[in-house]
Amino acid sequence: MASSKPSADLRLDRFIATVTDFSRSEAKRLIKAGEIEVEGRVASDAGQLISPDAEVLLRGSPLRAPKPRYFMLHKPQGYICAARDRRHLTVLDLLDEDNPERLHVAGRLDIDTTGLVLLTDDGQWSHQITSPNRECWKQYWFQCAEPLDENVIRQFERGVFLKEEKTRTLPAKLEILSDFEGRLQICEGRYHQVKRMLGAVGNAVEVLHREAIGDIFLDADLAEGEYRPLTEDEIASV
Incomplete structure (x- = not known):
């Protein structure tokens, strides 16, 4: 199950930037000014490694890593999976949460694709989904332009060559x-x-919808644009 705290030691300046609104450079200035204490001692080294359980004080007040957040969102068409964009709305615009800019998408969808999107501020958790070494299964429903047949099943089982790729x-x-x-x-x-795989067998996707990532299935009660926190079991399934 994903931990509610970082699992590895962090540089002190990075820790401060992670748990506050200060930038890394601002965190370094705070350390230089003697305003940061670690385990009862005034810190002087921005590169000092601290454990997740270390007591860190800013001007006498404790700094604590916030509990990671995990959400599923039913993505509508017309939204992109990015933190910000000058031309399009992003999935973060659909969230009514504090500091939504600290969240990121674990497995993006195209602007015209609907369905399950997972958002979190836990980078280690999302890496389990996006890492090519993990082989996390994703399930999609689609409509296509040409009829499907058993030959396409066999082709996909063997693997197909996508345009401009060698494997x-x-x-x-x-x-x-x-x-x-x-x-x-x-x-x-x-x-x-998915679109390129259908294209590789002479077909074309007309509608695409993601239903699941691993063992996490899109909640049928969520309308397009709605979201909810993941359950403990869903978080632990990754």
């Missing part, structure tokens, strides 16, 4: 729901992968 996709699981509708499970996160 096959890892084996994927396709369930044909109707002639123009399918459910696809993939364990990679290549750029526009």
Whole structure:
């Protein structure tokens, strides 16, 4: 299960920047000015490594790492998975939370793709989802332009070559729901992968919706644009 505290030692200046609104450079100035104490002693080294349980005081007041946050969001079309953008709304614009800019997306979706998006400020947790070494399965429902057949199932099981890439996709699981509708499970996160996989077999995605990431399924009670905190079991499943 994901911890509510950092699991590794941090530089003192980075710790201060993480748990406050100060920048790293501002944190260094606070340390230089003698306003930071670590375990009862005035700190002087911004690069000092501190444990997650260390007592750190700023002007006599304790600084504590905030409890990590984990959310699932039902992403609508028209929103991008970024912290900020000059031209488009982002998924962070849908959140009514303190300091939403500290959250990041664990597994992005295209602007026209709907469905499950996970947001957190726990980088180690999100790495378990996005790391190519973890093979975290994602499940998508799609509608396509051309009829599906059993041959596409076999092609996806073997892996296909995407345009301008030299390696096959890892084996994927396709369930044909109707002639123009399918459910696809993939364990990679290549750029526009589902759309490009359909393109590699002479088809095209017309509608794409993510249903699940690992064992976390989009809550059926969430309308587009709505979100909720993850349960303890959902957090621990990653």
